[in-house]
Amino acid sequence: MTICDDPDLSATKQERELASLQNKEHGRTEQFVRHHAGWMLAVANRVLRDRSHAEDAVQNAFAAVFKNLDSFNQKSSLKTWMHRIVVNEALMLLRKQSSTCEDSIDPFQSIFDENGCRIEEDWTTFRTPETILQQAQSSAQVIELIGRLPESYRVILVLRDIEELSTTEVADMLETSEANVRVKLHRARSALKKLLEPLIRGGAL
Amino acid sequence: MMGLSKRTINRIHGILFKLPMMITCRSFEDFILAYLDDKLPPRQKFVLDTHLELCPECRDYLRACRISIELAKTSAREAEVYFPIEVPEKLIQAVLEAQKVQATSNRN
Incomplete structure (x- = not known):
């Protein structure tokens, strides 16, 4: 099992989750955000090692998720797609804060x-x-x-x-x-x- | 090779590992990643397996490497499950607010 797998979220559940979001069902957005924010924050924190920057990455990631939800092609699971987005957002912030010199390995x-x-x-x-x-x-x-x-x-x-x-x-x-x-x-x-x-x-x- | 000093054993290994179908530990190092990912062609895998049979140092190194990779994976998973980061309410509200603004601007 990969770390981004979610045993609670079967394919059918994911499809329902996606459909209700795309149809903008009342209250579904908040439920969706609360359901996913925890693991997304953990991923961003593993990449960034900074809680405050990780929160920024998660916020940017949700914005990207909502913006691109209609074009999500379901080739991967919703969670895998979101996982790549939050990693990308975290890496973007990491690039901004990285220093050019690092210790030798x-x-x-x-x-x-x-x-x-x-x-x-x-x-x-x-x-x-x-x-x-x-x-x-x-x-x-x-x-x-x-x-x-x-x-x-x-x-x-x-x-x-x-x-x-x-x-x-x-x-x-x-x-x-x-x-x-x-x-x-x-x-x-x-x-x-x-x-x-x-x-x-x-x-x- | 009981009774031989480490230096002598290494000298014998140094000669042995230069024979056909053999590689030195230094060359073995270049293939470890592909070996761990099981991405080597059969012939190369055979060469590495043979080296491992003969070389306790590389065997131990590889075993410790496998354990440390597993430790990294499992530790991150355990930390996420048992010590989850509390999501601040202000983050949830900020995400929802941003989504509302985005939805409104899409409608306009």
């Missing part, structure tokens, strides 16, 4: 010896995600560590691995090449693995 990359062999500290235990997340505050720690990645890498990791967009979609949204997305995603994953190692090994962060 190199210190968190894999290292190799003169034979081309990987140098990896010995692993004696691997804790599973389920075990790790049973510990209080673990998910907050993981989210905090994702936030430590340099911005351009963090965004790609969030869009690919958390929002579950395809490489092509991410490249389009960030107006960059798919090759660049792939390189940055690999480096971001490597860095995140390094940052999460203490948690995976079972030690304190």
Whole structure:
């Protein structure tokens, strides 16, 4: 299940929701906004890491949704379509606030010896995600560590691995090449693995 | 290869990984993304699988990588479900107000 899937919202329900909005049924707009605002705010906050900017992104996203509702072609689900819109709006705000310099990700990359062999500290235990997340505050720690990645890498990791967009979609949204997305995603994953190692090994962060 | 030092094992691996149908860990690194996405042609996948059979470091690296990707995904989902962000009423009202203005201007 992707993070933007909504088990409560079957295809028929979505069609009804869409029809009532397009027919401008009384009270439906408010119900629609209240139903979707929560997850949209969570998505925008994951991209922007700033509550106030996330609220702006959600407001802009709803404006775009209402403006383009008549042209929504139902090739994807309503929620998937709205998910792309809120991500786009968040990215637009992120571009405005991004600084041009960011920390290097190199210190968190894999290292190799003169034979081309990987140098990896010995692993004696691997804790599973389920075990790790049973510990209080673990998910907050993981989210905090994702936030430590340099911005351009963090965004790609969030869009690919958390929002579950395809490489092509991410490249389009960030107006960059798919090759660049792939390189940055690999480096971001490597860095995140390094940052999460203490948690995976079972030690304190 | 019990009893051999890590340095010696790496030297043997260094020679072994240069044989046909073999790759070094450094080259393996370039294919990890496609390997994780299961997007490699069978021949390349075979080469990477063989490397993994022989290389505990890459095996461990890949395993930790898979766990950290899963952790990122699950943590975000858990945070959304268990610690949802409260939607401020002023945001709802601002959205509804903007929609009203948009609907009115469309009618005119």
